Amino acid sequence: MSGAPQDVTVIDTLMWGHEGMTAAFLVEAERPALVDTGSRTSFETVRSALEARGLGPDDLEWIVLTHIHLDHCGASGDLAAAFPRARxxxxxxxxxxxxxxxxxxxxxxxxxxxxxHRYGDLLAIEESRIDVAEDGHRVDLGGGRHLTTIEAPGHARHQNAYLDSQSGALFGGDALGMEFHGGELFPALPPPDVDVEAGLSSARAIADARPTAIGVGHFGWVRDPEAAPERAQDIWRAVGEAGRSGWRSGSDVASVTEAFEGVLPSSALLSARGLELILELGWLDHTYAGLAAWAEADAGE
Ligand SMILES: [Zn+2]
Structure with missing residues (x-):
């Protein structure tokens, strides 16, 4: 928790009723911003959390999305409707x-x-309310404070990270992986567009930003924000090697899975509860499949 900014609240979106699985972050700046929203099925949970922090319908200025996987963005349409000033x-x-x-x-x-069905879908958002954040784009939080965009593909092609100019905290979404329920940093590599080289350079860009705190979607502030970007680079290198060697040995998901577990054993890196949760959500299988898809494409190049 060291360095976690006082005026950023971690909101538990209680995905599927599970605590500590998927986070949204409320930056209580002059112009308040919500970073990520949870899935559509979490809309009421997140709306009530904003209300409990004193935000009325006209008080939220920004809904900032790290990427458009539904566990991060699914409630954005309903929240945009409930907070009509928010961009x-x-x-x-x-x-x-x-x-x-x-x-x-x-x-x-x-x-x-x-x-x-447990994620739900996404309510469409009027195009005129959407701002595109390229690398370096600033989200104005008022009083000279802003979130600076760091484009961070690898986990997904549509992944950004955002650095808070005032606190130095970084909101990473899934760019560096996940760290939850007491486990270690662990990769999140769902299909269809895992890109190991991009992920590695994104982790490097995040390291260069020297964040004082790092918020991850799954879940909350990482224990060691100084070490996490370096560790994430090691993980991207390890998954790259595992993907390639697994694909060379068997050209299927099972072989990639075996190679992955050889270097990043899920039962050792995750806590018992963390492992139970990602098995229930199907995310570990997604990671094997996403890495195998990358390895197959990489082998064909
Ligand atoms: Zn994601």
Missing amino acids: VVVHRRGARHLADPGRLVAGSAAVYGEGF
Whole structure:
């Protein structure tokens, strides 16, 4: 928790009723910003949390999205409707999907399978309320404070991180992986667009920003913000090697899984509760499949 800013509240979106799984962050600046929203099924939870912090319908200025996976952005449409002044900030590759979510929702349903209904879909957001955040884009929090965009692909092509100019805290989404329920930093590599080289350079860019605190979607502030970006680079290198060697040995998900578990054993890096949760959510299988898809494409290049 060292360095976690006083005026940023971690909101537990209680995804699927689980505590400590998916976070949103309320930056209580002059112009308040919510970073990530949780899934659509978390809308009421997040709305009530904002209300409990004293934010009325006209008080939220920004909904800032790290990326457009539904566990991070799914409630953004309903929140935009509930907070009509708020503008929505997103990576350029995410903007059109927020305005017209059909393809995003269909793609997510394909990845999540039968668990999809527990995320819910996404209410469309008027295009005129969406701001595209390129690398270096600043979100004005008032009083000279801003969030600076660091483009951070790797986990997804539409991933950004945001650095708070006042506190030095960084909101990383899933760019560095997850750290939750007492476990170690662990990669999140869902299909369809894992990019190991991009992930590595994103982790480097985040390290260069020297954040004083790092908030991750799953879940909250990382224990050691100084070490995490370096550790994330090691992890990206390890998954890259595991993906390549697994694919060389068997050209299938099972071989990539074996190679991954050889270098990043999930049962050692995650806590018992953390492992139980990502198995229930299907995220560990997604990570094996996402890495295998990257390795297959990489082998074909
Ligand atoms: Zn994600």
